[in-house]
Amino acid sequence: MPQLKDIKNWNVEIETEITNSWKQKEQFKFNPKTKKKIYSIDTPPPYINSPIHMGHAVTYCFMDFFARFRRMKGEEVLFPLGLDRNGLPIEMAAEKKYKVSPFKIGREKFVEYCEKLLSESSAESIDSFAKLGISFSSYKEGTDIGAIYNTDSPEYRTLTQWTFIDLYKKGLIYEDSRINNWDPKLRTTIADSEIERKEKETDFNYVKFKVKETGKYITIATTRPELLCTAVLIIYNPKDNRYKDLKGKTAIVPIFNIEIPILEHEDADPDFGSGIAYMSSSGGDQDAVRFLRKMGIKPVSPIGIDGLMNEKAGFLEGLKTDDARKKIIEEIKNKNLMEKQEKMIHSVPISERSKAEIEFIEMPEFYLKQMDYKKDIKKISKDINFYPKASKKILDSWIESVSIDWPISRRRYYATPVPLWYSENLIALAPQGKYIEPWRQDPPKDAEVIDAETKKSKGTVKDFPSNKWKGEERVLDTWFDSSISELNMLQYHKDDEFFKKAYPASLRPQGKEIVRTWLYYTVLRGFLETGKACFTDTWIHQHILDEKGRKMSKSVGNIIDPQEILKEDGAEALRLWAATEGDLSKGDFTCSKDKIKAERKTLNKLLNVSKFVMMFHKPSKKPAITKLDQLFIDHIENLTSEVDKLYLIYDFNHPAQDLRKFLWDTLASNYIELVKNRAYNEEDKFTDDESASAKYTLHFLLERLLTLLYPIIPQITSLIAKEKGIDLLTIEWPKPTPTTNNQQLITSLAEFNSQIWKTKKEKGISLRDSIKGIKIPKELSEFEKDLKACHKI
């Protein structure tokens, strides 16, 4: 390690040396046998196929602040790094990189490509985290508690399947065929939480329908005329007097000539379109889907799983929905049934992952019951402390808006398989505790067999030797894996004793944008498994924006790459900036390279203050402390107490600002200036005791400052402290002893000093020269000797 005196400026080379040694020594290893209180952080696993972005960098810095502080507070910190390797992002990356489609090359081959992609991804992120100085429990992959884990590891997937079977047996998971959100590009069902919206211009077509009984025409406006083939009924609002005479009559669907009833229904909005709407049994949008559910109409979809029109669409069969729409509009116009067309902008649901427009297609899928537990979830979420408090509203409002059970099965490939087999009217359940891939594996002999209808146990696979079993091909939603991350971290069903001791997890740190997915699903799953709230605390953070306050995105080209910052300015500057810039739980903050660079000044100031203090030997015995010195000792004791309180509630922003202010203003500009002469004591103006008091206090203040700053800037502080024989990595957090002494005097001192410096400047006297005619204020009279020596009064 470099010596302090050899370091002119804090730099990246020193950081590399320190962080490398931390990484190699496994310095922050978790001890599962500990008697200390366990503090566990359920970190959000980043996807490994892309390098970490600024948001990752900053939020992991915050998690590291929390972890290092809790270690100092005497807690055993479990702080694992997870790597997300499951699901659609990996599949989409594989499709792109190797230019393959799973629909063409088949599942087996495609999974191999996914595995190939993953093995070639170098997990660059691990290196970036190490350089940031993140004190993960381990930097080695493995199955030890606290080791780096992969979300696609057999161990993790085993637990996912364990919980699936468990919930399935309890009847909380069921299969049902419903209209659901269908992503035609990825060819899978997706949940409401995976939907985004996009503004789109479409034609609003006013189409004429003939009324059978009267022969008159009515006009119905629609954006989706291609769904006319599955029209089932027509509604108008009961309050709408224009259409009263239509009640109970029959309409004939143009082109397809289907006869459908006309009824009154309050879902029809008299002010929208013509006031009459046709309802298609294929849904068409989420509202319509809900309407069908309400009316108990069996859904029939004219759209196939490939997103193309199917045989139910008649002459439109085989066309993409867009083309089908064009064709039928043409047809309607030819038959003179188009009254008019308007352009309208409406927002269409699109898939968050593929950005494809969602279709509503009926598919049998597995569902996890959640509607029955809305009240419970709301209740137990009260047991979780939200930081900031207001972020609880995001969760509450989502819980309220949950309207259907959670569809958990997906028709994709690189994810945890649904662990079931089928044979005639029997279902085989995978044994719990082993990772199983039914799509390419026969059921083990000891797999339990149940009746598909009654769900009653029929023995095991052994008992049905002549049956042929067909493995389930569907996989589970990635959130079904992710929503048990804390159970996995705490060894659920792996190490019961440990789980009992450590559950619930201490902290869930995560972004506000995944409250409705990750947080909500985790609370739900945690409740279903344990009946309790799964976290003690949750810290919800906002976003890092670019210099102008815009979202950073590749397409705008405004990305600030943390890897670059690490190379140029180093981790400590980045961390200090992250802490001082703002309160990430309160609002977004903008990222500017200049500001990060500017934090290097503070690092160098700390370095120089330390060098200065260490020019003096620390007295081996505590000397009698002068009044001036005691004033500053009291000050930092109060500061300690304040910092302690705020760190505990995840506020590192105010402490960081206060500590920086202490370093620059209180310590460097005022205290050091005041006691310099006394510490040197070259002219023997002071007694040895007085001089010793100054030396002792300089060291005391520095040591305390380093300790308080350590969670934020661990490298520079621990390096300096080491030279003083203190190991900040293992030192205990100081017990704050706040005083009620008059801290106002520090302000008065600073004001007085400033006054003298100003006066000297105005008179053109060098600061070193003596000055006459200055009266020391009464309240500061007890510091007269120091003040006179300092200012040469």
Place this chain on the structure above:
RNA sequence: GAGUCCGUAGGCUAAUGGCAGACCCUCUCGCUUACACCGAGAUGACCCAAGUUCGAUCCUUGGCGGACUCACCA
């Protein structure tokens, strides 16, 4: 369309029913037995309107503007 949060110097922020404090930038001056990546100092701000109040940047209402969440048109 509904809800939540927010609007303070050129930028980013803090506190506050009476005086609005830092930081970065800019400007001026300086060189002091740790530090020129330094020191001292200066300029500069409460979105608008109404109400409550002796007094509002702060509380209330409305408007304008922004961020986010939810919903969304047959």
